[in-house]
Amino acid sequence: xxxxxxxxxxxxxxxxxxxxxxxxxxxxxxxxxxxxxxxxxxxxxxxxxxxxxxxxxxxxxxxxxxxxxxxxxxxxxxxxxxxxxxxxxxxxxxxxxxxxxxxxxxxxxxxxxxxxxxxxxxxxxxxxxxxxxxxxxxxxxxxxxxxxxxxxxxxxxxxxx
Numbered sequence: 229x230x231x232x233x234x235x236x237x238x239x240x241x242x243x244x245x246x247x248x249x250x251x252x253x254x255x256x257x258x259x260x261x262x263x264x265x266x267x268x269x270x271x272x273x274x275x276x277x278x279x280x281x282x283x284x285x286x287x288x289x290x291x292x293x294x295x296x297x298x299x300x301x302x303x304x305x306x307x308x309x310x311x312x313x314x315x316x317x318x319x320x321x322x323x324x325x326x327x328x329x330x331x332x333x334x335x336x337x338x339x340x341x342x343x344x345x346x347x348x349x350x351x352x353x354x355x356x357x358x359x360x361x362x363x364x365x366x367x368x369x370x371x372x373x374x375x376x377x378x379x380x381x382x383x384x385x386x387x388x389x
Contacts, residue, residue: 240290242289242290245291246292246313246315247293248293248304249296249302249304250295251304251306251307253279253282253294253295253356254271254282256293256356257284257293260286260291260354261284262332263328263329263332263334264325264328264329264360265286266286267285267286268282268284269283270282274295279294279295280294280295281294291315304356305356305357306356306357308357310357311359313359314351315360315361316360317363318363319362319363319364322340322348322349322362326339326350326352326362329352329354329360329362330352333355334352334360335353336352337352337359340362342366343363344377344380344381345369345374345377345378346366346368347363347364347365348363348364348365349361349363350363
């Protein structure tokens with residue numbers, strides 16, 4: 229009997245999917261549901277209740293999560309004292325999404341402001357050490373217009389518009 233063919237890339241996934249590692253990953257999933265309106269797609273738990281694998285969706289994007297496990301080299305940003313990665317969220321209302329995240333326990337890093345590249349943009353850090361930028365698009369600009377605006381903003385020492 230032949231096995232039916234499976235999709236090599238599942239139809240509900242994108243080519244690149246972030247996979248976050250953090251201490252207390254089960255709690256992180258609950259936070260992302262509250263802060264960003266994520267959908268909890270399921271959790272695989274170890275006998276000790278720690279997350280082996282979990283997945284959430286924010287909008288049309290999946291994010292996988294796993295518990296920090298030092299013996300496997302899986303360390304979260306709190307243990308590492310930071311991360312060079314920022315997850316970017318495009319939303320309908322950056323101000324409301326920013327406030328929702330802060331109300332849920334995120335730390336405000338940069339309040340939303342209109343930026344030279346055409347987005348209203350702000351940043352938060354979640355309680356698990358991950359940085360999130362939150363934006364909605366306010367105007368279309370060519371690369372030349374963005375470059376001119378970036379140069380003007382940089383000469384003033386200000387990233388905003």
